[in-house]
Every structure is written in C-alpha cells, then in structure tokens.
Amino acid sequence: MKITGIEITHHRLPLDPPFNASWDTKPRVHFDATIVRVTTDEGLTGVASGDTMTGFAGHEPFFIGQDPLAIERHYRILSNIQFHYGRCWPLDLALWDLAGKITGQPVWKLAGGLSNTVRAYASSGTLRAPDQLADLAEQFLARGFKAMKIRFHRGDWKKDIAALEAVRARVGDRLDLMVDCNQGWRMSWDAYAPWSLKDAIKVARELERIGAYWMEEPLHRSDREGMRRLREMTDVRIAGGEMTRELYEFRDLIRDGCLDVIQPDAALVGGITGLRRVAHMAQENNLVFTPHTWTNGMGVVANAHLTAACCDAPYLEFPYDPPEWSLARRDFMMAEPLDVDAEGNIVLSDAPGLGYALDEATLAKTRIG
Numbered sequence: 001m002k003i004t005g006i007e008i009t010h011h012r013l014p015l016d017p018p019f020n021a022s023w024d025t026k027p028r029v030h031f032d033a034t035i036v037r038v039t040t041d042e043g044l045t046g047v048a049s050g051d052t053m054t055g056f057a058g059h060e061p062f063f064i065g066q067d068p069l070a071i072e073r074h075y076r077i078l079s080n081i082q083f084h085y086g087r088c089w090p091l092d093l094a095l096w097d098l099a100g101k102i103t104g105q106p107v108w109k110l111a112g113g114l115s116n117t118v119r120a121y122a123s124s125g126t127l128r129a130p131d132q133l134a135d136l137a138e139q140f141l142a143r144g145f146k147a148m149k150i151r152f153h154r155g156d157w158k159k160d161i162a163a164l165e166a167v168r169a170r171v172g173d174r175l176d177l178m179v180d181c182n183q184g185w186r187m188s189w190d191a192y193a194p195w196s197l198k199d200a201i202k203v204a205r206e207l208e209r210i211g212a213y214w215m216e217e218p219l220h221r222s223d224r225e226g227m228r229r230l231r232e233m234t235d236v237r238i239a240g241g242e243m244t245r246e247l248y249e250f251r252d253l254i255r256d257g258c259l260d261v262i263q264p265d266a267a268l269v270g271g272i273t274g275l276r277r278v279a280h281m282a283q284e285n286n287l288v289f290t291p292h293t294w295t296n297g298m299g300v301v302a303n304a305h306l307t308a309a310c311c312d313a314p315y316l317e318f319p320y321d322p323p324e325w326s327l328a329r330r331d332f333m334m335a336e337p338l339d340v341d342a343e344g345n346i347v348l349s350d351a352p353g354l355g356y357a358l359d360e361a362t363l364a365k366t367r368i369g
C-alpha cells in the first residue's frame with residue numbers, strides 16, 4: 001500500500017457570543033479547524049486535526065509513494081518540518097488513524113492496548129465570578145466528572161484564590177481541583193510579564209492550604225531553575241509542557257527535576273509517535289503523563305487513544321466550559337461530539353483507527369481554504 005495524497009482544508013466556525021478564553025486578552029469571535037486527510041492507493045483514508053499545518057505546503061512529495069505504516073520514518077520527516085516551519089503533527093495523527101484502518105484495529109490497541117478508558121477532568125476556559133464558578137463545578141459533578149481545572153488569570157492572584165475557595169466550599173472533596181496559572185507562554189499579541197518565583201511560591205502555599213491537585217504552568221517556560229525550586233518547596237504537583245516543541249526538551253525538564261506532571265499535546269508536539277516516547281520517559285521517572293488537549297474534539301480523541309494505550313494518567317483534559325465552550329463548538333467538525341460517560345470517563349470504541357467521523361456538511365459550510 002502507498003500514500004497517494006495529502007489534502008489539507010481549513011474551516012472557520014463563527015462564535016456569537018464570543019468565547020473569552022482566560023489565557024487570551026482578545027475575545028474569540030471564531031474558531032478555526034484544519035482537517036488533514038491522507039489517502040492511499042487502496043481507497044483507505046486517515047483523518048486528523050489539531051494544529052494549522054503552517055508551512056506544510058510543498059512537503060507532500062516526501063510522503064507520497066511511501067508505505068503509510070512506516071510511521072517512524074514519517075515522524076522523522078515531520079520532526080524536520082517542525083524545526084524549519086510549523087507544528088505539522090496532525091499528519092502523524094492521520095497516519096495512526098490510517099494504520100488502524102489498514103489493520104482493522106483501534107489506535108488505543110496499536111499504541112499499547114493497556115486500556116480503552118481514560119478518566120477525564122473538566123477543563124474550564126473562562127474566568128467566572130466565584131459563585132458562578134461554583135455553580136459550574138456542581139454542573140460538572142452532575143455530569144459525572146471527578147475533577148475540574150480552574151483558570152488563574154484575573155490579574156490579581158488573590159482573586160483567583162477566592163474563586164478556587166468558592167468552588168472548594170461548594171463541592172468539598174467531591175472534585176479534585178487543578179489550577180492552571182498559564183504563565184508558560186503568551187498569545188502573539190500579549191506583552192505582559194509572567195509571574196516571578198516569589199509570586200508562584202505565595203500562590204503555591206495557598207494551593208496547599210486549599211488542597212489543589214496540581215499547579216500548572218506557574219512560571220515562564222524558560223525558568224527551569226524556578227520550576228525546580230518551586231517543586232522542592234511545595235507538596236502541590238507542578239505541571240507543564242503543553243506548548244513545548246521538542247522531545248529533547250522533555251528529556252531535559254525531567255532530568256532537571258522541573259515537573260511532576262508532563263503535559264504535551266499529541267496534536268501540537270510529536271504526534272502519537274513522538275509522545276509515546278515521552279510517556280515512557282515519564283513512566284520510567286515515576287512522573288505523571290497526561291496530555292494537554294485544548295485544540296478540538298479530534299485532538300482530544302487522539303490524545304485519549306495515546307493515554308489509554310500506554311499511560312497510567314489519573315485524568316485526561318476534557319475542554320468543556322458551557323455555554324461559552326460547548327461540545328457543539330469544540331467538536332463542530334465531528335459527526336458526533338466526544339462526550340464522557342456517567343462516571344466522567346472517555347470510553348474508546350473498537351472502531352478501526354481513531355474511531356471518529358467527520359461532519360462533512362458542516363465542513364463544507366465552514367470551509368475557508
């Protein structure tokens with residue numbers, strides 16, 4: 001079997017009302033998705049989504065005519081492309097979807113087969129008043145979730161702590177509560193500074209008092225010494241790595257003792273092929289590996305397959321903050337949105353590949369390129 005084509009299309013869903021993501025100073029008035037399709041001479045197609053595939057155009061000949069199952073070879077080419085251009089890892093995910101369709105197996109089995117189930121945590125994305133955030137936490141409990149992630153981005157961390165305290169007061173110990181400080185990186189247009197180590201220490205002491213499950217991205221991604229020192233000073237797990245570009249950076253973060261929880265996203269770095277290595281690295285070092293998934297539903301599915309296949313993750317991120325970030329918005333390109341079961345688990349089927357289907361009518365209506 002040979003790869004005969006790679007088709008990339010771009011789609012835009014208008015968001016009215018806009019989505020005010022806590023980590024972005026600009027309201028989001030549309031949500032873009034890029035769909036990658038890899039076709040073969042035997043009529044099978046692998047499909048994936050996630051990043052924008054910036055810079056991929058012109059690289060198709062390095063894949064066309066190749067065996068689709070030579071996934072490690074394709075990984076090396078994609079790694080070269082991401083060094084020179086953008087993060088074109090959705091192609092790796094599409095190749096895994098295709099490999100599943102070729103072999104008749106779901107990706108979670110091909111990638112390790114440990115489990116078909118992963119427990120999800122509801123990952124909020126907006127900044128709500130403390131009472132409203134506590135209401136949302138109760139909604140998550142009613143939906144079966146056992147954990148929720150809260151955003152710390154109100155400009156004054158004391159206000160963030162007040163929001164976390166309101167949730168803890170309402171739900172007690174019925175939800176594990178993660179906190180995302182979002183200090184590791186900024187949007188292209190945002191110039192404000194990240195927290196210092198002294199800020200992060202003060203926040204960490206409050207999180208210890210309230211019993212937070214982890215503290216995510218408390219410092220700029222470059223401050224590895226700060227992360228290492230913070231990790232030694234607090235019992236709260238330190239999490240990070242969602243936008244890290246290179247696998248060797250994870251090797252170094254682990255070696256330097258910077259993180260308890262490793263959070264790369266298969267759609268943004270390494271694909272399933274590369275991140276399986278990082279998952280094993282984390283396991284060998286007795287650290288938690290649990291991917292970031294904040295792209296779209298297809299990205300969540302790909303990360304869920306990887307996580308179920310070979311990781312012992314306590315939770316996987318499930319981006320969800322209704323009504324602003326609904327499953328209908330997040331998964332607009334999918335025939336069926338990905339949802340959790342009554343216990344808050346993502347349960348993957350035995351369907352070949354990544355097991356999802358596209359909503360072709362919506363994709364046609366939303367196509368912009």
Ligand SMILES: [Mg+2]
Pocket residue numbers: 180182216217242292
């Ligand atoms: Mg994050």
